[in-house]
Amino acid sequence: MELDKMDENDWKYHGEGNKSLVVSHVQFSRVLRLLKYPAEDSENPPQTAEQAFRQIQNIVDFSSNVMSSLLGEKFIHSGEVVKLPLEFVRQLSIKVQHQRPAWRCDKVMDIYSGCALCLPNLTSPALHQPTHTPPLCIEIKPKCGFLPSSKHVSKDIKTKVCRFCMHQHYKVANGKWKRRSLYCPLDLFSGNRQRMHFAIRHLIEEPQNNFKIFKGGQCIYSSKEGSDDSLDLNSLLHHLRPYFMYGNNRINSHMTGKAVLNDFIQVLVNALLSGGGGDGGVVMDRRGEGRSFCEASHFNRERIRHGSQGLPSDSVLFRILQTQMLDTLDIEGLHPLYRRVEQHLQDFPKERTRLQIDGPYNEAFLEKLQKCPTEDDGSVEYAVAKVHQYRVAMTAKDCSIMVALVPSTEEEEDDEGLPSQRRHRDFLSSRPPAFSYSVSILDLDPKPFDSIPRQLRLDQRIVSCYLRTGGSLPKGSLPPLPGGIFAAAEREDCTLLFHPV
């Protein structure tokens, strides 16, 4: 990529979140992630080009020096900061504007700094050979996978119903989403295949901003944000079916929609539980049996056929969960420590640098949070270390997982020996066809120190909304019944009920 010869026609809109907009290269497996500002700041950018460069460099440093050490290098692609010609960025902003979802247009793309983060395109991984079937990439934003056990938690409900499930009620009540998702992160993080299957099924039913599917780099399945449109399961099945035709199905050229979805979910569960190599010991996580169930989950505990297996210690879910659990005090216990730091900074503003409140995110930062004493000695150092830990946990609660699945070729499947490509890849041993896969984690930005008071306010609002409504919702806010899109898959097949494997 020659930075002085950038042409907006080589790039296309790829997606966006709350604070960045992503464009992908039409030919190479690269994306550019550009910052966004509130629309009211569009005339006067809130920071200088140098500050924008520093912000993106902080993102790279935080990802490569801090998150990578906690989550595992193999999952992380930190990218590099690039300086782009301003004319290119302006033209790009005009080009992508009409593709942006209306509900994200309260923010505008940064066209002033010329700075961006250049990353590998995780939805069209380099291991894909253009002549073969395009890779399927599944993006999951799993959110928080445990119930708090801190003594500082003031509302008992927080120890019973997980944050995501309570937040769903708040989001529907406030019109962010029309329907409630029945996905529960505690099921996904359980390590129990049945519960994980159940969780993914609900992500498919109501993806919101937690689930997307890409084929060959194109998004083929996601929520139409803010819209009430029903999801097109037939179209999804049409895309997925060719990947799951094997054995007799290949000969009969028929496979039920239910079977396609079951196989798809099974392959995804395998990838999430795999360690990407290594021995991958299975461990029970620190949540303990009682703490790993959310009372709002629709999963029937009695259906568990085999006890809770726990997550393999080298799996992506295990690493994310462990990092999320650096939040040991809950926001209610953390907030007084935040206030201690804030007070200290008011008294000694120059201490901001020594305490690394806004970075640099280097080894010293990592050491500060890893060497935090277990007991509060009343010091500002203790408070800072807990705040740093909490911010890292926040990032892990808001990151996304990208699973890329590449079907093995006929030759690879038919070859009795071990083909050279296969030696260099990890293969999922579900049922045929085999998939080579890679698992990555994206969106590992540092959360600002100042975001902590907002966290406390949001926590209070979510809990009081849940308690006020008693967990009930207006009619129509549940996914369509009976059985949602899965019932549609069954109708398409005129066959049995959908059962998790």
Ligand SMILES: O=P(O)(O)O[C@@H]1[C@@H](OP(=O)(O)O)[C@H](OP(=O)(O)O)[C@H](O)[C@H](OP(=O)(O)O)[C@H]1OP(=O)(O)O
């Ligand atoms: O607070 P939450 O749990 O609602 O998470 C926010 C996300 O909302 P979600 O509930 O996932 O829809 C929110 O996502 P959306 O904008 O809703 O897609 C952002 O990821 C936000 O992070 P940031 O402020 O952009 O760094 C997230 O804020 P942080 O809490 O991570 O700062």
Ligand SMILES: Nc1ncnc2c1ncn2[C@@H]1O[C@H](COP(=O)(O)OP(=O)(O)OP(=O)(O)O)[C@@H](O)[C@H]1O
């Ligand atoms: N390296 C990548 N390769 C492919 N797609 C990517 C990559 N990085 C981001 N994306 C896509 O762009 C979308 C927005 O990116 P990202 O989640 O980083 O934005 P954000 O603004 O930080 O999100 P949030 O709302 O969580 O703050 C992602 O959901 C994903 O689909």
